[in-house]
Amino acid sequence: MYIVPKLDDFSPPSLDRAAADLLAALDAESSAVTDDAAYKNFRDRWMARKNGILTQVNDLWLKAAPGPQKRDVGQRVNQLKTRVEELVAATEQHLRGGASSEKLEADRIDVTLPGNRHHIGAQHPVLRMMDDVVNVFRAMGYSIEEGPEVETDYYNFEALNFPPNHPARDTQDTLFLAGQEKKPTRDRLLMRTHTSPVQIRSMMKTPPPLRVVCPGKVHRNDALDATHSPVFHQVEGLAVDANITFSDLKGTLDHAMKSLYGSSIKTRFYPSFFPFTEPSADMQVSCPFCGGKGCRKCKFGGWIEILGCGMVDPNVFEFVRDNGYDPAKISGFAFGMGVERLAMLKWGVDDISLFYQGDIRFLEQFA
Numbered sequence: 528m529y530i531v532p533k534l535d536d537f538s539p540p541s542l543d544r545a546a547a548d549l550l551a552a553l554d555a556e557s558s559a560v561t562d563d564a565a566y567k568n569f570r571d572r573w574m575a576r577k578n579g580i581l582t583q584v585n586d587l588w589l590k591a592a593p594g595p596q597k598r599d600v601g602q603r604v605n606q607l608k609t610r611v612e613e614l615v616a617a618t619e620q621h622l623r624g625g626a627s628s629e630k631l632e633a634d635r636i637d638v639t640l641p642g643n644r645h646h647i648g649a650q651h652p653v654l655r656m657m658d659d660v661v662n663v664f665r666a667m668g669y670s671i672e673e674g675p676e677v678e679t680d681y682y683n684f685e686a687l688n689f690p691p692n693h694p695a696r697d698t699q700d701t702l703f704l705a706g707q708e709k710k711p712t713r714d715r716l717l718m719r720t721h722t723s724p725v726q727i728r729s730m731m732k733t734p735p736p737l738r739v740v741c742p743g744k745v746h747r748n749d750a751l752d753a754t755h756s757p758v759f760h761q762v763e764g765l766a767v768d769a770n771i772t773f774s775d776l777k778g779t780l781d782h783a784m785k786s787l788y789g790s791s792i793k794t795r796f797y798p799s800f801f802p803f804t805e806p807s808a809d810m811q812v813s814c815p816f817c818g819g820k821g822c823r824k825c826k827f828g829g830w831i832e833i834l835g836c837g838m839v840d841p842n843v844f845e846f847v848r849d850n851g852y853d854p855a856k857i858s859g860f861a862f863g864m865g866v867e868r869l870a871m872l873k874w875g876v877d878d879i880s881l882f883y884q885g886d887i888r889f890l891e892q893f894a
């Protein structure tokens with residue numbers, strides 16, 4: 528164990544030797560420190576004010592030096608002091624953060640392990656499809672309108688020219704709110720069965736010309752199966768102006784389908800019926816899976832039905848005539864499409880309930 532020697536020779540060579548001995552001891556003792564307790568002993572042994580090695584050096588070397596040597600000894604002692612302080616600090620660093628072999632061993636990383644995957648959020652496929660549709664029409668100058676999910680009989684049925692006994696007005700098909708019996712029929716509340724009531728609301732708000740798309744959630748008293756859900760989404764469209772024709776309807780929808788499914792998609796229209804359009808049509812697209820040749824997805828017909836549409840029935844304009852909708856002066860077309868259906872067709876999803884289950888294995892495919 529190093530002991531600070533008394534000096535009787537204060538010549539430079541003698542001082543050099545003494546300093547070298549001290550530094551050698553310092554190095555050796557620092558290397559021997561492996562834990563906290565040893566470090567504290569080490570630190571106190573060298574730096575304690577009372578009787579630490581530096582204090583002893585001060586007493587035995589500096590104070591004892593004869594007058595003429597004091598300056599030289601003082602400088603050397605200061606240098607030693609700095610060295611000791613540095614090494615004590617370095618020893619502590621090494622112990623805490625430094626790389627002892629045990630610490631390296633404990634911190635060993637197996638770089639071949641799989642990493643932590645951070646799941647990236649993604650828009651839900653139904654909302655994404657809805658946005659895509661809306662954006663196609665926005666690019667054609669349509670604006671967006673929304674309406675309430677809890678609707679009155681008036682907007683959902685009456686103003687859309689549904690006769691009083693139409694089957695859609697039955698509880699078989701429509702979810703009505705309870706406790707409405709005392710109200711007149713037109714004021715009774717129900718969950719809207721389609722987005723078409725937003726047609727009426729938009730025309731009451733804005734006089735012609737009008738071009739709107741209305742995305743939203745709709746409800747029907749249907750059982751869930753592979754292609755039906757009691758809650759689903761639609762995008763409604765309505766264009767009213769002077770001289771709107773069925774050709775405009777066909778051209779608009781054909782363009783929209785080509786934007787959504789690619790330019791090789793074809794459309795065709797065949798007669799149908801809705802109380803609020805006359806004439807009415809269902810539109811089909813050529814099967815995007817087989818290109819129209821016929822496959823299981825299109826039941827080997829080559830075509831898939833995708834939406835309802837038609838020219839706005841003059842009886843509907845009568846309900847909003849006050850706001851400039853004179854059926855003798857204007858005409859219009861309307862369409863409504865099911866968003867889930869469009870999404871199933873776009874991404875080859877064969878069960879609608881996948882959209883509602885929140886299963887990450889399904890949803891992450893859209894990230």
Ligand code: PHE
Nearest residue numbers: 721723835836837861862863
């Ligand atoms: N509202 C109709 C439905 O839900 C679709 C439709 C909208 C038909 C607009 C014609 C015009 O089936």
